[in-house]
Amino acid sequence: MPEDELSRSSHSNPGKSLVNGIKTNPASSSPKSSLSVPVGPPVYVDLAYIPNHCSGKNTDPEFFKRVRASYYVVSGNDAANGEPSRAVLDALLEGKSQWGENLQVTLIPTHDTEVTREWYQQTHEKQQELNIMVLASSSTVVMQDESFPACKIEF
Numbered sequence: 001m002p003e004d005e006l007s008r009s010s011h012s013n014p015g016k017s018l019v020n021g022i023k024t025n026p027a028s029s030s031p032k033s034s035l036s037v038p039v040g041p042p043v044y045v046d047l048a049y050i051p052n053h054c055s056g057k058n059t060d061p062e063f064f065k066r067v068r069a070s071y072y073v074v075s076g077n078d079a080a081n082g083e084p085s086r087a088v089l090d091a092l093l094e095g096k097s098q099w100g101e102n103l104q105v106t107l108i109p110t111h112d113t114e115v116t117r118e119w120y121q122q123t124h125e126k127q128q129e130l131n132i133m134v135l136a137s138s139s140t141v142v143m144q145d146e147s148f149p150a151c152k153i154e155f
């Protein structure tokens with residue numbers, strides 16, 4: 001929206017502004033809540049890829065409260081960039097603990113990293129309590145002259 005149209009829309013709706021296309025009332029909301037996603041029911045999916053290679057920049061407990069998956073894929077393999085992030089793995093535990101239902105969740109790491117190994121060992125009891133299973137990344141597929149890790153998921 002051009003700047004002159006934005007200023008006109010602000011003047012025609014006194015006390016309200018647009019944040020990501022949503023009208024907000026700055027007097028009734030904090031700066032953080034005005035940028036948050038509108039509240040709604042959780043979304044249930046079979047498979048979810050944890051955003052941004054499981055980086056803490058984009059994923060928090062709210063993601064796991066709202067996106068409820070039978071399987072979550074963790075693809076991070078860059079320790080220098082904090083991928084996968086221990087905070088995101090902990091956010092899965094926190095988010096799932098608030099589901100109110102004990103659905104089975106399977107976490108699928110695409111790489112065997114020190115972060116995922118330590119998290120698995122240190123939180124194993126909590127994972128069992130929350131019905132979270134972590135798949136080992138020890139399966140390998142060999143095709144012609146190439147081999148790579150693989151996981152079979154059936155729905």
